[in-house]
Amino acid sequence: MKLKFTKMHGAGNDFVVIDGIHQQIDFTPAQWKRLADRRFGVGADQMLVVEKPQSAGVDFRYRIYNADGGEVEQCGNGSRAFVKFVTDKGLTNKRTIRVETMSGVIEPHLEADGSITVDMGAPVLEPERVPFDAAGLQGRREGDDLLWPLEINGKTCWFSVVSMGNPHAVQVVVDAHTAAVELDGPVIEHHPRFPRRVNAGFMQIVDRRHVRLRVFERGAGETLACGTGACAAVVAGIRRGLLDSPVKVTTRGGELSIAWAGPGKPVMLTGPAVSVFEGEIEL
Numbered sequence: 001m002k003l004k005f006t007k008m009h010g011a012g013n014d015f016v017v018i019d020g021i022h023q024q025i026d027f028t029p030a031q032w033k034r035l036a037d038r039r040f041g042v043g044a045d046q047m048l049v050v051e052k053p054q055s056a057g058v059d060f061r062y063r064i065y066n067a068d069g070g071e072v073e074q075c076g077n078g079s080r081a082f083v084k085f086v087t088d089k090g091l092t093n094k095r096t097i098r099v100e101t102m103s104g105v106i107e108p109h110l111e112a113d114g115s116i117t118v119d120m121g122a123p124v125l126e127p128e129r130v131p132f133d134a135a136g137l138q139g140r141r142e143g144d145d146l147l148w149p150l151e152i153n154g155k156t157c158w159f160s161v162v163s164m165g166n167p168h169a170v171q172v173v174v175d176a177h178t179a180a181v182e183l184d185g186p187v188i189e190h191h192p193r194f195p196r197r198v199n200a201g202f203m204q205i206v207d208r209r210h211v212r213l214r215v216f217e218r219g220a221g222e223t224l225a226c227g228t229g230a231c232a233a234v235v236a237g238i239r240r241g242l243l244d245s246p247v248k249v250t251t252r253g254g255e256l257s258i259a260w261a262g263p264g265k266p267v268m269l270t271g272p273a274v275s276v277f278e279g280e281i282e283l
């Protein structure tokens with residue numbers, strides 16, 4: 001079949017965005033993988049599909065597939081691209097949209113300057129719900145957070161574990177530029193303590209309102225930015241007593257702003273969304 005798509009990005013985290021309301025979308029993991037392939041397909045970190053809502057009180061359903069072909073629960077940068085897509089395509093004229101995802105409803109808002117702020121919901125902090133298997137491990141308290149030691153490539157690294165609907169393991173590093181993201185990222189992603197694998201964040205604290213962040217994403221490798229990764233890192237930094245909300249997050253692809261008022265409160269993610277080109281591909 002011929003598939004129409006829009007290539008988009010949010011701070012360099014790139015997407016193939018698909019209208020699944022007017023096109024029949026039922027691809028195998030191998031087809032998603034091909035679409036994401038930077039040589040044999042369009043190329044993307046994630047594919048995003050816009051669908052009609054399945055429940056009352058929401059405007060759309062939004063499905064997310066990683067470059068490895070697996071469907072996942074949440075994507076922060078993708079939710080901003082989603083809003084730009086449905087607005088540009090005339091699928092809605094609302095400025096605040098309620099969107100159902102695999103892990104619950106999120107509420108993005110289109111700001112007057114074109115940036116988008118997304119209510120990503122409250123972070124999940126209980127290790128077993130991330131999910132993270134802490135059985136038999138001795139955690140170390142820091143502020144309100146409990147850090148967990150894992151052996152990664154022969155060294156002990158201390159992680160905060162946070163779910164933003166999808167799982168994150170965040171560690172503080174001295175310098176994000178020189179952090180061992182390529183070497184340690186895959187080991188953390190596949191660590192047996194994370195039964196659904198994990199997104200691995202490497203956060204450098206610049207000051208109490210500014211961090212540099214690199215994320216080795218589950219199912220996609222290192223991306224230029226990760227929205228849920230930024231939310232998880234800032235939540236971890238605030239809980240550890242290292243950061244104050246709101247926090248500027250500098251990624252390799254651009255800047256995001258994250259605000260969080262504390263446990264039980266939603267994390268607010270603000271950043272850009274850009275359309276790059278439109279196309280059609282035979283799948």
Ligand SMILES: N[C@@H](CCC[C@H](N)C(=O)O)C(=O)O
Pocket residue numbers: 013045046066072073074075076077078166167199217218219220223225226227228229
């Ligand atoms: N790039 C995303 C996260 C996409 C999903 C992630 N790789 C996972 O598997 O959970 C973001 O901006 O949040």
